[in-house]
Amino acid sequence: xxxxxxxxxxxxxxxxxxxxxxxxxxxxxxxxxxxxxxxxxxxxxxxxxxxxxxxxxxxxxxxxxxxxxxxxxxxxxxxxxxxxxxxxxxxxxxxxxxxxxxxxxxxxxxxxxxxxxxxxxxxxxxxxxxxxxxxxxxxxxxxxxxxxxxxxxxxxxxxxxxxxxxxxxxxxxxxxxxxxxxxxxxxxxxxxxxxxxxxxxxxxxxxxxxxxxxxxxxxxxxxxxxxxxxxxxxxxxxxxxxxxxxxxxxxxxxxxxxxxxxxxxxxxxxxxxxxxxxxxxxxxxxxxxxxxxxxxxxxxxxxxxxxxxx
Amino acid sequence: xxxxxxxxxxxxxxxxxxxxxxxxxxxxxxxxxxxxxxxxxxxxxxxxxxxxxxxxxxxxxxxxxxxxxxxxxxxxxxxxxxxxxxxxxxxxxxxxxxxxxxxxxxxxxxxxxxxxxxxxxxxxxxxxxxxxxxxxxxxxxxxxxxxxxxxxxxxxxxxxxxxxxxxxxxxxxxxxxxxxxxxxxxxxxxxxxxxxxxxxxxxxxxxxxxxxxxxxxxxxxxxxxxxxxxxxxxxxxxxxxxxxxxxxxxxxxxxxxxxxxxxxxxxxxxxxxxxxxxxxxxxxxxxxxxxxxxxxxxxxxxxxxxxxxxxxxxxxxxxxxxxxxxxxxxxxxxxxxxxxxxxxxxxxxxxxxxxxxxxxxxxxxxxxxxxxxxxxxxxxxxxxxxxxxxxxxxxxxxxxxxxxxxxxxxxxxxxxxxxxxxxx
Numbered sequence: 056x057x058x059x060x061x062x063x064x065x066x067x068x069x070x071x072x073x074x075x076x077x078x079x080x081x082x083x084x085x086x087x088x089x090x091x092x093x094x095x096x097x098x099x100x101x102x103x104x105x106x107x108x109x110x111x112x113x114x115x116x117x118x119x120x121x122x123x124x125x126x127x128x129x130x131x132x133x134x135x136x137x138x139x140x141x142x143x144x145x146x147x148x149x150x151x152x153x154x155x156x157x158x159x160x161x162x163x164x165x166x167x168x169x170x171x172x173x174x175x176x177x178x179x180x181x182x183x184x185x186x187x188x189x190x191x192x193x194x195x196x197x198x199x200x201x202x203x204x205x206x207x208x209x210x211x212x213x214x215x216x217x218x219x220x221x222x223x224x225x226x227x228x229x230x231x232x233x234x235x236x237x238x239x240x241x242x243x244x245x246x247x248x249x250x251x252x253x254x255x256x257x258x259x260x261x262x263x264x265x266x267x268x269x270x271x272x273x274x275x276x277x278x279x280x281x282x283x284x285x286x287x288x289x290x291x292x293x294x295x296x297x298x299x300x301x302x303x304x305x306x307x308x309x310x311x312x313x314x315x316x317x318x319x320x321x322x323x324x325x326x327x328x329x330x331x332x333x334x335x336x337x338x339x340x341x342x343x344x345x346x347x348x349x350x351x352x353x354x355x356x357x358x359x360x361x362x363x364x365x
Numbered sequence: 366x367x368x369x370x371x372x373x374x375x376x377x378x379x380x381x382x383x384x385x386x387x388x389x390x391x392x393x394x395x396x397x398x399x400x401x402x403x404x405x406x407x408x409x410x411x412x413x414x415x416x417x418x419x420x421x422x423x424x425x426x427x428x429x430x431x432x433x434x435x436x437x438x439x440x441x442x443x444x445x446x447x448x449x450x451x452x453x454x455x456x457x458x459x460x461x462x463x464x465x466x467x468x469x470x471x472x473x474x475x476x477x478x479x480x481x482x483x484x485x486x487x488x489x490x491x492x493x494x495x496x497x498x499x500x501x502x503x504x505x506x507x508x509x510x511x512x513x514x515x516x517x518x519x520x521x522x523x524x525x526x527x528x529x530x531x532x533x534x535x536x537x538x539x540x541x542x543x544x545x546x547x548x549x550x551x552x553x554x555x556x557x558x559x560x561x562x563x564x565x566x567x568x569x570x571x572x573x574x575x576x577x578x579x580x581x582x583x584x585x586x587x588x589x590x591x592x593x594x595x596x597x598x599x600x601x602x603x604x605x606x607x608x609x610x611x612x613x614x615x616x617x618x619x620x621x622x623x624x625x626x627x628x629x630x631x632x633x634x635x636x637x638x639x640x641x642x643x644x645x646x647x648x649x650x651x652x653x654x655x656x657x658x659x660x661x662x663x664x665x666x667x668x669x670x671x672x673x674x675x676x677x678x679x680x681x682x683x684x685x686x687x688x689x690x691x692x693x694x695x696x697x698x699x700x701x702x703x704x705x706x707x708x709x710x711x712x713x714x715x716x717x718x719x720x721x722x723x724x725x726x727x728x729x730x731x732x733x734x735x736x737x738x739x740x741x742x743x744x745x746x747x748x749x750x751x752x753x754x755x756x757x758x759x760x761x762x763x764x765x766x767x768x769x770x771x772x773x774x775x776x777x778x779x780x781x782x783x784x785x786x787x788x789x
């Protein structure tokens with residue numbers, strides 16, 4: 056079987072076979088990350104540009120490490136140092152970068168659709184590292200990888216995602232990928248953070264966190280922000296923590312062995328209490344670890360058939 | 366100077382006529398019409414097999430002149446109008462500077478007389494600088510030629526100010542024109558609120574932003590007894606509110622755009638910035654409600670909201686793209702598409718594009734009666750063409766209809782008996 060996608064713009068476009076192939080490929084890369092010499096020649100001679108218009112520590116570092124472990128030449132461009140500040144348009148910046156013949160551009164941008172925008176205008180492969188409130192496919196795929204690692208499967212799992220669904224690209228990408236793989240997805244959050252019509256994407260929506268948690272196999276907490284574009288969606292973080300924060304008592308409503316996940320960065324004491332974040336059911340750092348392998352898989356697969364196996 | 370338009374199908378809803386006639390034009394005016402007019406001195410325009418209708422009038426156009434001539438100017442905008450079969454346009458005041466003073470109104474009038482191919486009627490601002498704070502000198506501007514007042518693009522959010530504007534303008538006999546959207550409810554939105562926005566991760570604009578603003582404005586028109594025209598309605602609710610108000614005798618009229626009558630929010634998929642407009646494209650149910658509103662007379666006018674932008678203002682991330690599309694060169698065809706779909710008859714289509722606009726803003730035109738200025742469009746209602754923005758006479762190329770095959774080809778446009786556009 057070959058991987059037919061030139062770009063990774065979202066999980067929306069991926070079939071169950073695609074996702075399985077990505078997770079299986081990541082599985083084979085994971086071992087490299089535990090070796091003494093963590094480098095394979097798979098993408099030797101390939102150039103990857105990490106074009107980050109939004110601040111990011113975890114995702115950018117994870118992509119960069121993935122690129123280096125595959126022997127690609129990685130270049131980082133971040134918004135603060137880039138020509139965005141000088142008023143250049145996204146298209147011009149991207150075309151200038153393309154003129155230097157990279158093989159892959161990894162883009163993070165605050166505008167929904169920014170990755171699609173580049174894919175329609177450039178010849179190289181585009182990997183979406185998060186576009187606005189739209190998609191963050193590598194995050195969702197590493198989440199699925201982590202779930203599969205612990206449960207052996209995705210199909211049939213009940214995954215509860217709690218927080219600001221409206222502004223969460225992580226929630227959307229997980230929703231698309233999980234439903235494609237046959238999981239049941241529950242969403243919960245305050246009324247101001249549930250986007251209209253989301254249930255049409257094949258999930259169940261709850262306003263009660265307790266109901267959403269009942270019997271869940273996975274509990275995924277999202278980072279909360281008090282204000283969006285200068286408008287408050289909540290009276291206070293204190294009240295949010297009371298109704299939608301995850302603590303030990305609420306976690307008991309889920310399955311005894313439920314996994315606790317968080318895409319980071321965490322607001323301890325707001326959406327998640329420290330005793331849960333650091334507790335026995337948390338797989339938060341495993342998510343981060345698996346992120347490198349999943350991103351290696353994505354870089355490898357969009358590069359097309361290459362001679363060397365990992 | 367005499368011209369005879371021969372054997373055209375004369376469709377003139379202002380007089381309920383639809384028949385094959387010759388029309389004799391003498392010195393720019395319609396002298397007479399009849400079964401067969403023989404006049405050896407007259408230039409002959411053969412219109413056999415074509416529709417001859419009163420020139421189209423677009424009461425919602427952004428000519429961008431003065432100040433944003435890189436997008437459009439009076440010369441290019443009126444060329445585009447003539448090519449689209451329009452013989453008159455009313456231009457919105459959000460220019461730079463805003464049309465809120467005599468100087469700007471006179472500039473537009475003078476420049477139009479010099480460079481304009483069709484008649485240009487300025488619409489003045491309701492408030493100075495479109496800021497929603499202080500009333501414009503609407504008396505002086507009416508005397509100078511403004512045919513209506515509008516803060517188009519911005520709703521007059523202060524209800525008391527809008528009330529005073531309606532009361533103040535009433536004796537001058539011109540209507541106020543409202544872009545009715547409550548900006549506290551649109552806040553940051555870039556497309557219709559609903560499933561597609563959720564799917565694309567874009568911030569939505571709920572229908573209530575329009576309905577609530579339409580309702581307030583219509584009630585203020587009822588209170589003050591002043592004529593009020595609501596721009597580009599896009600929701601089911603707006604149609605219902607205005608239908609009810611008309612039945613109650615409120616002096617309210619409204620328009621819909623060809624794009625809101627044709628496209629739904631689905632057009633935004635792929636982040637097409639040419640599907641970004643204000644108000645946003647809505648749902649199929651809303652489109653069908655607009656169709657019913659057109660057919661039952663709730664919607665008086667089809668107006669384009671012709672909004673030319675530079676390529677660089679649309680070729681950006683969806684959030685950053687400016688609102689609006691060009692419309693002058695596709696409006697007739699998109700309206701004839703509604704005739705094909707049996708939403709309107711041909712005569713009703715001409716009414717919405719010509720007679721209705723003339724009635725709403727009390728403009729000359731919209732009729733082919735004897736003695737009227739010879740503002741005439743001659744078109745083939747059935748011939749198909751494929752929209753290619755590169756061929757537009759407007760400076761704007763921003764249209765979501767590129768590549769669409771549409772019915773209706775303009776053969777000739779006459780303003781005051783003079784040909785201002787002729788198909789080549």
